[in-house]
Amino acid sequence: xxxxxxxxxxxxxxxxxxxxxxxxxxxxxxxxxxxxxxxxxxxxxxxxxxxxxxxxxxxxxxxxxxxxxxxxxxxxxxxxxxxxxxxxxxxxxxxxxxxxxxxxxxxxxxxxxxxxxxxxxxxxxxxxxxxxxxxxxxxxxxxxxxxxxxxxxxxxxxxxxxxxxxxxxxxxxxxxxxxxxxxxxxxxxxxxxxxxxxxxxxxxxxxxxxxxxxxxxxxxxxxxxxxxxxxxxxxx
Amino acid sequence: xxxxxxxxxxxxxxxxxxxxxxxxxxxxxxxxxxxxxxxxxxxxxxxxxxxxxxxxxxxxxxxxxxxxxxxxxxxxxxxxxxxxxxxxxxxxxxxxxxxxxxxxxxxx
Numbered sequence: 303x304x305x306x307x308x309x310x311x312x313x314x315x316x317x318x319x320x321x322x323x324x325x326x327x328x329x330x331x332x333x334x335x336x337x338x339x340x341x342x343x344x345x346x347x348x349x350x351x352x353x354x355x356x357x358x359x360x361x362x363x364x365x366x367x368x369x370x371x372x373x374x375x376x377x378x379x380x381x382x383x384x385x386x387x388x389x390x391x392x393x394x395x396x397x398x399x400x401x402x403x404x405x406x407x408x409x410x411x412x413x414x415x416x417x418x419x420x421x422x423x424x425x426x427x428x429x430x431x432x433x434x435x436x437x438x439x440x441x442x443x444x445x446x447x448x449x450x451x452x453x454x455x456x457x458x459x460x461x462x463x464x465x466x467x468x469x470x471x472x473x474x475x476x477x478x479x480x481x482x483x484x485x486x487x488x489x490x491x492x493x494x495x496x497x498x499x500x501x502x503x504x505x506x507x508x509x510x511x512x513x514x515x516x517x518x519x520x521x522x523x524x525x526x527x528x529x530x531x532x533x534x535x536x537x538x
Numbered sequence: 539x540x541x542x543x544x545x546x547x548x549x550x551x552x553x554x555x556x557x558x559x560x561x562x563x564x565x566x567x568x569x570x571x572x573x574x575x576x577x578x579x580x581x582x583x584x585x586x587x588x589x590x591x592x593x594x595x596x597x598x599x600x601x602x603x604x605x606x607x608x609x610x611x612x613x614x615x616x617x618x619x620x621x622x623x624x625x626x627x628x629x630x631x632x633x634x635x636x637x638x639x640x641x642x643x644x645x646x
Contacts, residue, residue, distance in 0.1 A: 303588075305597050377615075385614040393617065410615045414608040421604035425572045426597075427584055455617030480609065483618040498609070501601035517594035518565075521545070523602050525559045528550040529566045530606035533573040537638070538613035538620055 303426050312500040313422065316415050316493055321434035324412075325444060325487045326405045329436035332412050334368035336433050338378040339416040341367045348383040357387055373401050374409065381413045386535035390455045403456050404445060404486050411490025418497060442489075449486050459485035475505050480538065502527065551635045564590055565599060572603040 305313075320336055321329045342348050345365040351357040357380070366375045373396045380388060397403065420430055448463030459468065461477045471488040475481045475495060484490040503523065507515050516523065531538070549557035553570065556562030568587050571580040588596045612618075619625070 303593060303596060303600075305601075306594075309597065309601060381611050381615045385611045388614050388617075390617055393615075407616065410612060413615075414612050417611065418605050418608035421572060421607040422600050424577075424580070425568075425584070425600035425603055427581065453619060458618075479618045479621050480613060483612050483616040494608070494612070498605050501605035502609075516598045517592060518598040518602070519560070521543070521559045522561065522565055522595075523598065525545075525550065525557050525562050526565045526569050526599060526602045527606050528547075529553070529569045530573065530603055531610055532551045532553075533570060534607070534610040534614075536610035536613055538610070538618065 305426075306500070309500040312497050313419055316497045317419055317431065318434055319493050320412060320415060322437045323439040323441050324408050325489055326408050326441050327412075328441060329439065331370070332408075333433050333436045334370050335374070335378050335409055335412045336416045337367050338364075338370060338375050339382045339413050340420070340430070341365050342379040342382040345379055345383070348379050351380075352384050357384055358392075371401060373398065374405075377401075377406060377409055378413055381410060382417060393455050407456050407484050407486045408490055411484050411487060411494055414494050415497065418494075418501065422501065446486065446488060453479065454483060456483075457486050458482045459488065547631060547635055561591060568599055569603045572600075573607065 321333050323329050324332055327335070342364070347360065347362040347364050350362065351360045354360045364372075364375050364379050366372075368375070370378075377396055380392070393406070396406065423430055444467075446459040446464070446468050448465060448468075449457040449459045450463070451457045452460075459471070460482070461472045464470075464472060469488040469492055471485055471491040472481065481491060481495065484494065503515065507513075511520055514520065518526075543558070545558040546555060547557065549555040549562065549566065553566060554563075556564075557566070559565075564583075564586060568583040571583040574580070584596065587599055591599075620628070
């Protein structure tokens with residue numbers, strides 16, 4: 303199966319970005335988060351929690367394959383394996399000086415890229431691709447000055463609060479809440495939706511019902527997308 | 539949707555039927571296989587999509603299924619809500635389909 307060149311390029315671009323220094327994590331730490339996402343599929347604690355009426359009722363240790371702190375491992379594993387039952391209380395309990403909101407949001411971005419690419423490869427019948435080699439360097443540590451708490455568990459950057467110092471995270475995108483969710487770390491928005499544009503549809507095509515841009519129709523794409531959301535028990 | 543066509547949204551939650559969309563049942567079965575862990579079932583569904591809809595459609599289906607495995611996690615992990623307008627417009631539909639019960643899971 304040969305994906306469209308633009309799709310292949312977007313996957314390769316975002317896969318390579320996994321290993322580069324991010325906004326708050328180093329390249330090595332980002333790859334470690336990716337390793338934990340993959341380990342979560344074999345984690346007994348995650349499996350037991352998934353079966354339990356309440357995940358909090360099951361104690362134990364994750365199958366961790368890195369030296370990342372326990373809260374970071376917990377975040378990567380739970381987001382990967384049991385997203386529907388994440389709660390604000392769970393999120394708040396994870397936070398600390400070393401694992402703050404911004405680092406959490408960047409972790410969400412890394413988890414999302416790994417899961418999307420791994421799911422694409424598995425769906426296509428390919429083996430999981432090797433994780434990229436970490437690139438040395440320091441994180442940029444650039445936080446958007448206008449981010450504030452209003453509608454999510456995490457602070458977000460509203461389109462009207464974006465400044466010239468921020469990456470163009472809403473360029474070509476609506477102000478839909480899903481675009482805003484990771485805006486505390488703008489590079490994660492830009493990176494994830496670069497991939498989303500090719501795996502799904504860019505915003506400008508979403509409601510252009512008169513033209514079909516893919517081999518699947520708008521209706522077929524939306525039906526499949528909605529079914530995936532339902533299988534994941536996602537309200538959004 | 540704004541095309542004037544009618545769709546059956548119960549298929550999205552319950553997984554039966556085609557939702558009024560051509561080859562909808564096939565695509566939803568493929569999506570379920572991507573979401574699941576049975577590699578043999580996924581291989582069967584992949585070949586069915588390839589045989590019925592073609593190679594390009596299979597690529598599209600792989601992309602949509604894969605990226606929505608990730609999008610849902612961005613929404614769930616950040617606690618981002620539905621936009622007010624979408625929440626109001628879809629309130630009855632979400633109640634009818636039982637989608638609102640997904641929110642109760644977060645209380646567990």
